[in-house]
Every structure is written in C-alpha cells, then in structure tokens.
Amino acid sequence: VLGITAALRLGTGFSPADIDGEPLRDWLAGAVATLVDRQRSDGGFAFWSGGSSYEELSSFVAWALVEARGAGVEVDPDVLDAAAKYLSRRFRDERRRWGASHDWTARVLLSFGLQRLGRAAPAYYQALFDARKGEGSLWGRALLVTTMLAADRSDSRAGTLLQELRNSLAVEARTARLEESAPEWGWWVFWSEPRGSAMTLMALLAADPADPL
Secondary structure, eight states: OHHHHHHHHHOTTSSOSEETTEEHHHHHHHHHHHHHHTBOTTSOBOSSTTOOOOHHHHHHHHHHHHHHHHTTOOOOHHHHHHHHHHHHHHHTOOOOTTOHHHHHHHHHHHHHHHHHTTOOOGGGHHHHHHHHHHHOOHHHHHHHHHHHHHHOTTOTHHHHHHHHHHHHEEEOSSOEEEOOOOOTTGGGGTOOHHHHHHHHHHHHHHHOTTOOO
C-alpha cells in the first residue's frame, strides 16, 4: 500500500494499471480492507486475523491507511481514531522487550504514526532528541526529523539531526545510502539498510525537496 500510493503521487507512468490482473484501484481497496480486518479490539493491528497487536506494525499500518485515504480509498474514520488511541497509549510504555534502544525506536515509530494520523505529540520530541545518541539509531533519527518537520517547519533540532545523517551517509558517484548495522533485535522493528536509506530520503525531502542528495 505504501509503495503503490507513493507511485501514485509521482504521477502517470510510475504506478501499474493493474496488479495480478486486478485494476489498481480495486487492488488498493482490497489491500486496505485486509489491513482493516487485522485491527484488534484495542485499536492496534496484528499480522494475521486473531493475532495480537504489535505497536511497531501498527505504526506502519496507520501510515499506510492514511496514505490510502489520500489516494482516494475510503477508510472508516473510526478505524483511524482507534489506531490513534492505541498508539498514544503505547507511547507511554517505556519497558519493552529489548531494552532502552528498543524503547527509543518504538517511541519514534509511534510518534511518526500519530503525526500521520493528525495526532502529533510534539511535547515528547525533546526527550527523543536528547536520548538519540545513547539509545537511538540513525534511521530512527531520520524518522524523527520527518516527524518534527511535519509538526513545525522551523524546528531548530531538525538541522542537528540532518547533519548527523549527512555525516553518516555513504555517498558514491550516483548513489547515497545509510550504512548502519542492525542489532540482534532489529527484525522486531523492521530494521534494514534499504529501509534506513528510505527513511533518510524522506527526512531530506521533508527538509528540502531540492536537496541534491
């Protein structure tokens, strides 16, 4: 859903007319229905029907549903409201399975999800900013920049985070990527080099769409 809606925003020629023989818009509506079917009674989302909610997954699903709505797919407002309440509740949990770095990463994802849902919580950004060097990942900083700038284009902390990202990029003749080793628990938060590079691109675009990187 996130990939297809991004392609649709780029315009004609970037998205397929159909997926597996199904018209694109019909496929997108069906994908959204599947995501909504995974919502649990607490407002979070599970990997499968009858499963338990996962906060990191729920942040990504909330983002996908907002993007799908922006692409013209009908999304029940009650689904989004329940998701926002779930993310807000989970944000206050500071004792996660993999320790302080997991706590920090999860809260960044939750902050991003809340911002996308129109429930930005800027009061929490300073604590995330202050803890980034001891507990935070580089790709998490990229996501934090995007979240901060969406709430306040003039946020002075964004410049600091962007410079830290620039200093960590592996820049070659025609490519730039974020090189960062994933910890043992990285799979839990969908940590990967391509995703980290994508998050960095989002941050750079949020700050300046004309950035040469």
